[in-house]
């Protein structure tokens with residue numbers, strides 16, 4: 092039974108820790124509900140130092156578009172997106188190639204590319220429209236205590252400590268989750284020995300809205316189409332080569348890129364600033380505790396090889412919103428394990444599948460062991476010529492496989 096907390100400003104039904112891409116989307120999904128929601132975010136949302144809304148661009152799957160449309164966020168940034176009409180996957184030095192085409196799957200686009208900063212400002216604008224949402228920012232969680240009937244957290248805001256109470260804490264505070272550390276929740280974690288160097292580059296030939304993924308012995312190179320014939324680049328390098336590649340001047344960097352990617356786009360003539368992200372895989376050993384649930388990168392971090400991290404996180408949002416809203420209408424205590432287990436059970440298969448696919452891809456496509464290189468090349472070739480296999484890969488990339496929550500199916504909750 093949902094017994095209300097005292098109604099002063101520091102008591103909430105739901106407190107979301109982390110107002111990044113996933114946490115802010117979660118808050119929007121609970122907007123307009125008869126629930127008091129607080130969002131605690133360490134960085135000012137409009138600041139350049141905000142780590143979730145940085146210079147990266149993100150590939151949004153078709154399924155994520157449906158969720159963002161359901162949350163009325165999509166329209167706020169749709170003029171800034173670039174559609175992915177085709178995906179071209181190749182393996183440097185080997186014959187196999189797979190081509191996925193939106194027309195063959197019967198959709199206008201396989202996915203969309205948008206700059207993180209653009210999504211950030213749309214989420215920020217949307218969040219401020221809801222009267223039931225209180226943005227507590229900049230503020231940092233420093234302590235957490237789980238009680239029988241509520242969770243109590245201490246935050247630091249304006250150099251003052253403040254205690255907030257809530258029926259449920261949603262931890263969306265990223266890969267180094269402070270909530271996870273407070274609760275001493277262990278995780279499966281490994282490093283790939285690779286770093287993603289991201290930038291924006293301009294090819295000499297038109298990209299025709301094709302996304303490219305090229306596997307090379309040092310790791311994958313991904314190019315996502317952007318407006319004005321620019322491409323968002325994710326260049327994976329071995330950790331030991333990171334400093335050297337970051338130190339290259341622009342001409343040297345573009346020539347390194349041409350060696351890795353080849354001349355399918357006629358070479359490159361312009362590059363923007365570069366940033367580096369170490370690549371890791373992480374899965375928290377517990378995704379729920381009484382009064383706490385983990386979503387997005389706080390629950391699982393995957394290699395960006397298939398551009399799945401945020402797409403996975405927004406599907407967490409979609410399912411958790413559905414579970415919480417339906418149980419709230421049934422007057423259930425949202426922090427009880429029974430409710431949180433419903434969420435966990437629904438999300439686990441997709442999370443495990445995507446983690447397994449990305450991890451396998453990251454490993455087999457960075458390995459030059461000859462029989463393995465031959466097998467993966469044959470795999471790409473077969474995927475290109477066997478229509479049902481190709482269709483299944485396209486549906487997976489579009490984020491429309493498995494049991495989908497209502498928002499993912501374009502339905503309201």
Ligand SMILES: Cc1cc2nc3c(=O)[nH]c(=O)nc-3n(C[C@H](O)[C@H](O)[C@H](O)COP(=O)(O)OP(=O)(O)OC[C@H]3O[C@@H](n4cnc5c(N)ncnc54)[C@H](O)[C@@H]3O)c2cc1C
Pocket residue numbers: 108109110111112113114131132133134141142143144147148149150151230231232233263264265266268269287289325368386387388389395397398399400401402403404
């Ligand atoms: C190179 C690269 C390319 C990628 N490309 C893609 C792609 O194409 N498609 C895709 O779907 N995904 C992609 N991803 C993954 C995607 O960026 C992440 O999955 C996504 O950003 C996770 O969002 P999040 O909100 O869960 O975590 P984060 O973005 O880490 O946000 C966490 C938030 O919590 C806040 N916070 C942290 N600690 C505290 C605290 N103690 N108190 C208060 N607030 C706190 C932080 O300030 C931050 O705003 C890529 C990742 C990388 C590294």
